[in-house]
Amino acid sequence: MLTSEIVQQVRRLQIRTNRQVADVLAGAYHSVFKGRGVEFDEVRPYVPGDDVRTIDWNVTARVGAPFVKRYVEERQLTVMLLVDISASQDFGSAGRSKREAAVELSAMLAFSAIENDDKVGLLLFHRDVVQYIPPRKGQKHALRVVREVLARGKEEEGVDLLRDRQQRTLASLTRRVGRRFRDLIARTTGSSDRTTDISHALEFCRRVLPRRAVLFLISDFLDENYQGVLRHANRKHDVVAVRVTDKREQQLENAGLLTLQDAETGQTRLVDTGSAQFRKAVADLGEQRTEQVNRELRGAKIDTLTVDATRPTLEPLLAFFRMREKRSRR
Numbered sequence: 327m328l329t330s331e332i333v334q335q336v337r338r339l340q341i342r343t344n345r346q347v348a349d350v351l352a353g354a355y356h357s358v359f360k361g362r363g364v365e366f367d368e369v370r371p372y373v374p375g376d377d378v379r380t381i382d383w384n385v386t387a388r389v390g391a392p393f394v395k396r397y398v399e400e401r402q403l404t405v406m407l408l409v410d411i412s413a414s415q416d417f418g419s420a421g422r423s424k425r426e427a428a429v430e431l432s433a434m435l436a437f438s439a440i441e442n443d444d445k446v447g448l449l450l451f452h453r454d455v456v457q458y459i460p461p462r463k464g465q466k467h468a469l470r471v472v473r474e475v476l477a478r479g480k481e482e483e484g485v486d487l488l489r490d491r492q493q494r495t496l497a498s499l500t501r502r503v504g505r506r507f508r509d510l511i512a513r514t515t516g517s518s519d520r521t522t523d524i525s526h527a528l529e530f531c532r533r534v535l536p537r538r539a540v541l542f543l544i545s546d547f548l549d550e551n552y553q554g555v556l557r558h559a560n561r562k563h564d565v566v567a568v569r570v571t572d573k574r575e576q577q578l579e580n581a582g583l584l585t586l587q588d589a590e591t592g593q594t595r596l597v598d599t600g601s602a603q604f605r606k607a608v609a610d611l612g613e614q615r616t617e618q619v620n621r622e623l624r625g626a627k628i629d630t631l632t633v634d635a636t637r638p639t640l641e642p643l644l645a646f647f648r649m650r651e652k653r654s655r656r
Contacts, residue, residue, distance in 0.1 A: 335388045336473050343433040346640050347441055349369035355438040359403050359540060369393045384552045403540055405439040405446045406563075407432050409475055410545035410570075412452035413520040413589035419574035420636035427635035428570050430562065432475050432641060434605045435542055436468040446471060448477050451527040452520040458534065519600040520639050521590045528559045535563070544568040547619050548590070557626045566646075567623050574636075576612020578605050 345354075369382050372392035380394040409432055415425040432448075437444040440463065447461030448471045457478060459471060515642055524545060531541060541563045543556075559565050578599050587594045623630045631646040633639055 336469065337475070339430065339433050339472060340437075340469065343430065344437055347434060347437045348472070350640065350644060351434060351438050351647070352441045354651065355643055358420055358647050358650040359405075359442070359444070368396050370396055371380060396486045402444075403439070403444040404535070404537065405444055405542065406461060406531060406535065407435060407446065407475075408449045408451065408531065408541055408543045408545075409472065409529075410522055410524075411450050411451065411456060411475075411478060411520070411523040414522065414546055415570070415591045416589060417572055417575070418635055419572050422635055424546055424570045424572055424635045427633055427639060428568075429472070429475050430639050431544060431568065431633055431643065432542075433472045434639065436471045440465055440468040448474060449527060449568060450475065451484050451523070451530075453523045453526070454526060455530045458530070460534075463541070471495075475594065522546075522549040524549045525555040526565050528552070528555045532559060532562065538563055540566065541551075541567055543568050544570060546570050553622050556628060560626060560628055562583060565628050567628045569619065569630060569632045570635060571616075571632060572635045576609050576616075578608050580605070618647075 331408050369385050376394050382393050382395045387392040409428055411425060416423050418424060436446045445461035445463050446468055448459040450456040457474060459474060543565060547569055581599045583596060584599055585594055585596050631642060633642050
């Protein structure tokens with residue numbers, strides 16, 4: 327049962343994103359994602375300039391004059407939202423987390439697809455596939471997609487909070503009962519099981535989606551060895567990589583001594599953010615990571631959209647649509 331808080335958040339998100347879709351996004355989405363298939367419409371007499379490959383030779387032989395086949399473009403698309411809900415997505419430094427930015431982006435894409443009479447589906451994943459909603463049409467279905475992204479993220483976040491409390495309790499017990507129990511406690515608590523596995527999510531889509539679809543892969547891409555599967559998926563589908571970031575992941579402020587924890591491994595480290603050398607090392611590492619991910623995505627011929635969780639989501643999404651439309655006209 328959904329809490330009233332989640333229902334209210336879905337309603338607020340629907341009002342805000344529906345207005346943005348109606349005012350700005352719907353036309354841009356429609357001009358970019360027009361459908362890739364074609365279906366037969368009729369035959370008509372050949373006129374000079376027609377492509378000879380469209381000649382219907384059976385009709386031509388029967389009537390004794392050249393006729394060509396006429397096709398119309400299939401408008402309906404299947405849009406799949408692959409949303410990463412791993413532990414690292416819960417990070418946020420300016421009022422909302424990367425997961426919350428992903429929720430808003432998912433809502434915009436879902437409502438844009440429904441406005442265009444397309445099907446939309448959802449795949450939530452971290453290390454495992456958490457939930458799969460098959461693609462369907464309709465406003466009610468789009469609301470379900472948004473609701474599940476929001477609700478499941480909060481549910482997973484709650485599990486992590488409970489695990490953190492358990493680890494603190496067990497750590498306190500460790501100090502009291504002695505070292506001989508530490509290994510047992512470490513095995514009991516472990517690290518977060520919400521690590522990221524992009525390959526597994528893409529392989530799941532390969533099995534359940536028999537026809538070509540537009541896959542929006544929404545993640546922070548804190549993963550390794552997924553490039554081969556990504557290339558294979560892009561040969562069958564139109565994959566769009568949406569990288570959700572936060573500026574504090576590579577631009578630390580001077581806040582003195584801090585204990586930082588890796589959300590996915592649980593490892594902690596005491597750092598001195600007052601050190602200019604340390605802050606530069608973090609910035610350099612973050613820049614290298616960004617360049618590496620972008621290079622890998624370009625190598626796989628994947629279109630990439632970057633969303634900063636500290637900034638509005640609409641503008642980068644609209645800029646991406648405009649880029650795709652401009653490229654399609656060349």
